[in-house]
Amino acid sequence: MSHLSLRARGLHVGYGDHPVLAGADLDVAGGRRVALLGANGSGKTTLLRALSGSLRPTTGQVLLDEKPLTYDRKGLRAHRQAVQLVLQDPDDQLFSADVARDVSFGPTNLGLDAQEVAARVAQTLVLLGLTDLANRPVHRLSFGQRKRVAIAGALAMRPCLLLLDEPTAGLDPVGVDDMLDALRRLEEHDTTVVIATHDVDLALAWADVAAVVVDGAVHQGEPGEVLSDADLLVRARLRRPWVLELAQRLGLPADPDLPPLRDLDGIAHRLQGRSAGEPARP
Template structure:
């Protein structure tokens, strides 16, 4: 399958600090969802900022559809319309007085006619299920609503790749469920989505692929494989995913067929409960 975004032997270090990683490579397949996991300070956010052009590597190349990223002003601006980054804290991204004004900034900055920009804004707000909030002041919204506005601002640019830094951080369980549903709908519509997260259960439930980065080393592969590797997770200061552990217990008790996939949510486990006898 085609790699829409790739890192080829990237190296990066912050001033006065040892390298975060050296010669790190990763390929992201078109139309898939990728979860990037690892310990605090392990390099997750640094990798994401390199992939979106927010940082320039000391060595190596970022490629979009096989074409190396150029860091000239015009080329970088064009790249960022196709690869959008959403901050962990939405207040680092929102600045306009109302939701509609904030989400309009990107399309209008592209030079789109007002009618075309307005259509993109409406579409992005509908995708994030916040159209009724269009004329609300952003500072009066809840944290979860502000997160959705920040993502809508990125979607309004119609990116090829959407990169989210810790999208579930600060959300309650209901907010996390709602965001998961939205991200799955976007992925099903063809958007390639990359998220960094500490939440192994979220990653196991949602992602097609996973990349675990720790001590400068990256392991990438199918999420179902990586997130059941206890030794790998332990080395990255991550706990095992809930679903595979429950799956092993259920198979041992005869409650799940040997070839059945691991459950991804409590609802899937409850659905296995036998009907009460009359």
């Protein structure tokens, strides 16, 4: 796999008389972590579906490495080998009797020989920490395990870009940590990841780029800047991440010469600098 860029340009999508996307643009550079945020019904899932090729916009273009997606059979097949979408509910995508057979479904349908399919399944199960569950019936898995199996099924297709709709929704704290560990391992294998999430704290800590969907458009930028925009957050029905809220109350403004504030370590670093004699800034 190699890093490819994925872009949306001027996407318009509606359901009946209800417009969802109205000229939406998004840039996903290869190798970047992108968090897609917005309220329920804002269009996050619609945008992911359009990016994956499973939903054709009324107008606008999806481009993979600057080449427009074509919606004939050949174009969609090629696009879906490079871009895979995993839905929020894993049960919408899991249907085989056990984990290994479910993960093997996609590669088998690519026409690969049995040896290559088995190799892909084995590698993917290791990557997602699912090897011990290979023969486990899908219905006996926990919700978090089923989410990781759904991701494994997409990853076995060897995509360059993986689009995940609410991958941490419904997980307990340990399940969230397991999912984030799995996402980190994906990056080591040159997979670019885009996640749709409501979790602004996760977006700030994890993403290189935050993209907020509101009023049919996308506002994209560095997470600390985007998630500090009070007007945008009100319009998008989102809150400011607690790290940024705490930093403001402590009088620790953003500083382009310092690493971005993402977690308690960043706040502690700046407080230590202040205690060492750096003047507080208004």
